Amino acid sequence: xxxxxxxxxxxxxxxxxxxxxxxxxxxxxxxxxxxxxxxxxxxxxxxxxxxxxxxxxxxxxxxxxxxxxxxxxxxxxxxxxxxxxxxxxxxxxxxxxxxxxxxxxxxxxxxxxxxxxxxxxxxxxxxxxxxxxxxxxxxxxxxxxxxxxxxxxxxxxxxxxxxxxxxxxxxxxxxxxxxxxxxxxxxxxxxxxxxxxxxxxxxxxxxxxxxxxxxxxxxxxxxxxxxxxxxxxxxxxxxxxxxxxxxxxxxxxxxxxxxxxxxxxxxxxxxxxxxxxxxxxxxxxxxxxxxxxxxxxxxxxxxxxxxxxxxxxxxxxxxxxxxxxxxxxxxxxxxxxxxxxxxxxxxxxxxxxxxxxxxxxxxxxxxxxxxxxxxxxxxxxxxxxxxxxxxxxxxxxxxxxxxxxxxxxxxxxxxxxxxxxxxxxxxxxxxxxxxxxxxxxxxxxxxxxxxxx
Amino acid sequence: xxxxxxxxxxxxxxxxxxxxxxxxxxxxxxxxxxxxxxxxxxxxxxxxxxxxxxxxxxxxxxxxxxxxxxxxxxxxxxxxxxxxxxxxxxxxxxxxxxxxxxxxxxxxxxxxxxxxxxxxxxxxxxxxxxxxxxxxxxxxxxxxxxxxxxxxxxxxxxxxxxxxxxxxxxxxxxxxxxxxxxxxxxxxxxxxxxxxxxxxxxxxxxxxxxxxxxxxxxxxxxxxxxxxxxxxxxxxxxxxxxxxxxxxxxxxxxxxxxxxxxxxxxxxxxxxxxxxxxxxxxxxxxxxxxxxxxxxxxxxxxxxxxxxxxxxxxxxxxxxxxxxxxxxxxxxxxxxxxxxxxxxxxxxxxxxxxxxxxxxxxxxxxxxxxxxxxxxxxxxxxxxxxxxxxxxxxxxxxxxxxxxxxxxxxxxxxxxxxxxxxxxxxxxxxxxxxxxxxxxxxxxxxxxxxxxx
Numbered sequence: 041x042x043x044x045x046x047x048x049x050x051x052x053x054x055x056x057x058x059x060x061x062x063x064x065x066x067x068x069x070x071x072x073x074x075x076x077x078x079x080x081x082x083x084x085x086x087x088x089x090x091x092x093x094x095x096x097x098x099x100x101x102x103x104x105x106x107x108x109x110x111x112x113x114x115x116x117x118x119x120x121x122x123x124x125x126x127x128x129x130x131x132x133x134x135x136x137x138x139x140x141x142x143x144x145x146x147x148x149x150x151x152x153x154x155x156x157x158x159x160x161x162x163x164x165x166x167x168x169x170x171x172x173x174x175x176x177x178x179x180x181x182x183x184x185x186x187x188x189x190x191x192x193x194x195x196x197x198x199x200x201x202x203x204x205x206x207x208x209x210x211x212x213x214x215x216x217x218x219x220x221x222x223x224x225x226x227x228x229x230x231x232x233x234x235x236x237x238x239x240x241x242x243x244x245x246x247x248x249x250x251x252x253x254x255x256x257x258x259x260x261x262x263x264x265x266x267x268x269x270x271x272x273x274x275x276x277x278x279x280x281x282x283x284x285x286x287x288x289x290x291x292x293x294x295x296x297x298x299x300x301x302x303x304x305x306x307x308x309x310x311x312x313x314x315x316x317x318x319x320x321x322x323x324x325x326x327x328x329x330x331x332x333x334x335x336x337x338x339x340x341x342x343x344x345x346x347x348x349x350x351x352x353x354x355x356x357x358x359x360x361x362x363x364x365x366x367x368x369x370x371x372x373x374x375x376x377x378x379x380x381x382x383x384x385x386x387x388x389x390x391x392x393x394x395x396x397x398x399x400x401x402x403x404x405x406x407x408x409x410x411x412x413x414x415x416x417x418x419x420x421x422x423x424x425x426x427x428x429x430x431x432x433x434x435x436x437x438x439x440x441x442x443x444x445x446x447x448x449x450x451x452x453x454x455x456x457x458x459x460x461x462x463x464x465x466x467x468x469x470x471x472x473x474x475x476x477x478x479x480x481x482x483x484x485x486x487x488x489x490x491x492x493x
Numbered sequence: 494x495x496x497x498x499x500x501x502x503x504x505x506x507x508x509x510x511x512x513x514x515x516x517x518x519x520x521x522x523x524x525x526x527x528x529x530x531x532x533x534x535x536x537x538x539x540x541x542x543x544x545x546x547x548x549x550x551x552x553x554x555x556x557x558x559x560x561x562x563x564x565x566x567x568x569x570x571x572x573x574x575x576x577x578x579x580x581x582x583x584x585x586x587x588x589x590x591x592x593x594x595x596x597x598x599x600x601x602x603x604x605x606x607x608x609x610x611x612x613x614x615x616x617x618x619x620x621x622x623x624x625x626x627x628x629x630x631x632x633x634x635x636x637x638x639x640x641x642x643x644x645x646x647x648x649x650x651x652x653x654x655x656x657x658x659x660x661x662x663x664x665x666x667x668x669x670x671x672x673x674x675x676x677x678x679x680x681x682x683x684x685x686x687x688x689x690x691x692x693x694x695x696x697x698x699x700x701x702x703x704x705x706x707x708x709x710x711x712x713x714x715x716x717x718x719x720x721x722x723x724x725x726x727x728x729x730x731x732x733x734x735x736x737x738x739x740x741x742x743x744x745x746x747x748x749x750x751x752x753x754x755x756x757x758x759x760x761x762x763x764x765x766x767x768x769x770x771x772x773x774x775x776x777x778x779x780x781x782x783x784x785x786x787x788x789x790x791x792x793x794x795x796x797x798x799x800x801x802x803x804x805x806x807x808x809x810x811x812x813x814x815x816x817x818x819x820x821x822x823x824x825x826x827x828x829x830x831x832x833x834x835x836x837x838x839x840x841x842x843x844x845x846x847x848x849x850x851x852x853x854x855x856x857x858x859x860x861x862x863x864x865x866x867x868x869x870x871x872x873x874x875x876x877x878x879x880x881x882x883x884x885x886x887x888x889x890x891x892x893x894x895x896x897x898x899x900x901x902x903x904x905x906x907x908x909x910x911x912x913x914x915x916x917x918x919x920x921x922x923x924x925x926x927x928x929x930x931x932x933x934x935x936x937x938x939x940x941x942x943x944x945x946x
Contacts, residue, residue, distance in 0.1 A: 048504060
């Protein structure tokens with residue numbers, strides 16, 4: 041019998057700690073700044089928004105942080121997640137490279153977001169919080185947090201970017217199934233939302249706007265906190281369970297990746313798979329390359345500017361040092377799937393600046409082509425977001441073939457596309473247009489950034 | 494740390510053989526008959542429709558049949574499937590019973606149908622077949638066979654019951670993603686379809702009609718065969734991988750079911766989980782009860798008649814001894830989800846007749862209520878079909894509580910509901926009406942059965 045293409049771990053091999061890359065970064069990230077004083081803010085400044093345990097994780101320099109038993113219990117239901125060698129995909133493109141993928145779609149809500157949703161809901165519950173507000177774009181994050189909040193008995197209010205709310209009723213209904221209240225954003229529930237609607241009643245919304253709305257509600261009540269699904273250090277921390285498992289799985293496969301690839305929105309799935317391998321580069325002198333793949337219509341890492349900017353449109357967050365398209369950025373409506381946030385997480389931004397990782401942008405049609413090829417060969421219909429990672433992996437394999445070499449490629453298949461079938465329909469019908477944001481357009485949006493004097 | 498609620502098996506524990514219950518049945522099933530001569534038909538009569546290896550399995554009396562390596566290789570990608578103890582569901586209803594479920598939705602196409610789809614595609618490919626035709630109702634079977642045919646390089650033509658084709662574009666698109674051609678049935682492609690459309694241009698279709706269409710195409714070409722997703726002996730055989738794994742998992746859990754429950758359409762998911770446990774009753778004197786749960790709108794086991802009837806509407810199949818509502822049965826449009834076939838598989842029919850299993854029918858709203866409770870407690874959004882099994886399990890737990898006893902309940906969670914979100918939407922909006930087919934209505938449909946003289 042052939043060797044299985046699945047590389048499994050036993051329940052006992054689930055890592056018991058999250059990995060915090062800050063401990064190993066040669067250049068530590070710059071501090072968040074108060075928007076008016078421009079002084080570094082302390083943990084207390086975040087207390088209105090997040091529970092204290094998550095704030096501690098946000099600013100921690102400890103290398104490893106224990107995963108609480110209650111979180112591990114829920115991880116055990118769907119973790120360890122499987123890794124596969126994509127032999128059928130390899131055969132289809134005739135590559136001599138080896139392609140591996142870690143599959144994070146096999147849980148309740150169908151994406152890696154579950155890993156941090158469980159942790160965030162747990163810490164909020166533990167500190168007596170009754171209600172959480174959040175934003176969601178394509179809906180993976182909202183679904184994951186809905187499941188987790190419902191499990192821990194927390195109310196959840198989700199501001200869903202309006203264009204997705206309209207185009208993806210499936211995700212909204214999944215959130216409803218998990219007891220969450222879902223509101224299209226911009227909404228009239230908040231000052232931030234009303235301001236946007238006054239200027240543009242047809243605003244398709246953006247993650248930046250939805251974050252402003254969710255934060256505005258959260259700060260009004262001490263028993264309500266806000267929760268973010270990507271970007272922040274503690275979110276990336278929770279996702280490192282992916283890469284730590286992947287390290288063990290590559291060892292079981294008797295292999296090691298030459299390149300690790302993740303799609304890129306705010307950075308959480310990429311950080312999750314990459315950070316533990318980046319540590320191997322730093323500490324054990326490995327030479328793996330790390331590649332983020334973002335949409336050409338939202339090119340923050342490839343064309344954005346490294347600067348202090350707000351994390352949300354209304355300017356409620358501290359100023360964060362990151363690659364950004366400007367906090368007023370509104371992505372084109374034609375863009376399918378997530379990965380639409382205007383900025384990149386602080387850790388990834390610093391690592392990109394320091395040359396630890398590479399960034400590339402791709403058009404969506406080519407990514408869907410890769411996703412359909414993947415479904416036809418490997419059997420899993422990928423989330424539109426994950427298609428960017430697939431396309432990145434195919435690029436690496438083809439490049440290696442042209443160079444006459446064989447590479448070991450690992451990518452993160454961050455979620456399934458069961459609720460994104462309307463995007464696939466558009467693709468099959470030839471109605472999925474490409475869009476590339478030009479450098480001039482990026483400069484124009486960045487020049488519009490207004491920071492407080 | 495708490496004990497995990499997941500009961501896992503290792504890859505090595507995947508059963509290497511399917512279990513054939515015919516070997517252990519005290520009363521063997523009656524033979525299929527030629528519709529005109531009323532003589533038992535031999536295997537050759539099926540050769541125009543199925544490959545020889547599947548025909549051999551259909552009529553086999555061997556207790557165990559080896560699973561080919563090529564099939565096992567694909568099983569290994571998603572098997573063993575997990576079993577869970579539903580502790581959160583138990584807590585929510587405050588039962589003293591223990592509820593376990595086997596989850597078959599964690600594979601490519603999201604249901605147990607994958608188990609037989611892989612096997613059927615494999616045997617067809619091995620015998621040089623180029624193209625397969627099939628029917629699908631809600632779309633689980635069509636999706637599973639699309640994946641499997643694409644994997645083995647076979648063309649697939651799917652006749653999809655029109656009402657589902659219209660209501661569930663997601664399933665159609667998933668099949669397209671796997672390269673299959675999908676046609677709404679009744680269609681104008683076949684004589685059988687045209688006849689129906691002449692009488693009723695707005696026919697919502699039925700599985701019986703779709704089977705007739707698929708068979709009509711298959712018999713016209715020696716390199717085209719037909720494939721069925723439930724009902725037949727070889728289909729139930731392939732599904733026994735579920736119950737055999739479940740036996741091992743119950744042993745690991747240090748428990749044994751007092752009752753085993755499956756939803757019921759043609760019988761494949763129920764047979765899959767139940768047959769290996771029924772063997773334990775027969776051979777090892779276990780006292781487990783076996784309960785099928787079918788929709789009140791399609792009550793073949795609870796109100797149908799045990800008789801010889803056709804498996805399809807046009808009368809192309811042999812006559813089969815089964816519980817049936819009559820091969821002209823067309824289910825009410827309001828019914829959500831699958832489980833709409835007019836007849837029951839021959840093996841299950843005989844076992845019901847002989848008192849090995851119990852049958853019950855339930856209204857769909859109560860089943861959806863159970864499904865939403867399940868999603869909110871256990872985290873998985875179930876297929877509408879699986880909701881019937883959940884509702885059956887809840888009934889058993891509540892009955893035991895009333896009796897002041899604790900039972901060990903095992904049910905088959907046959908699939909996820911990611912592509913059935915429109916049915917949940919109707920449920921949440923209060924637009925999912927109940928319907929019960931009365932005994933008089935059943936008698937009326939059965940009296941219309943026309944068998945050849």
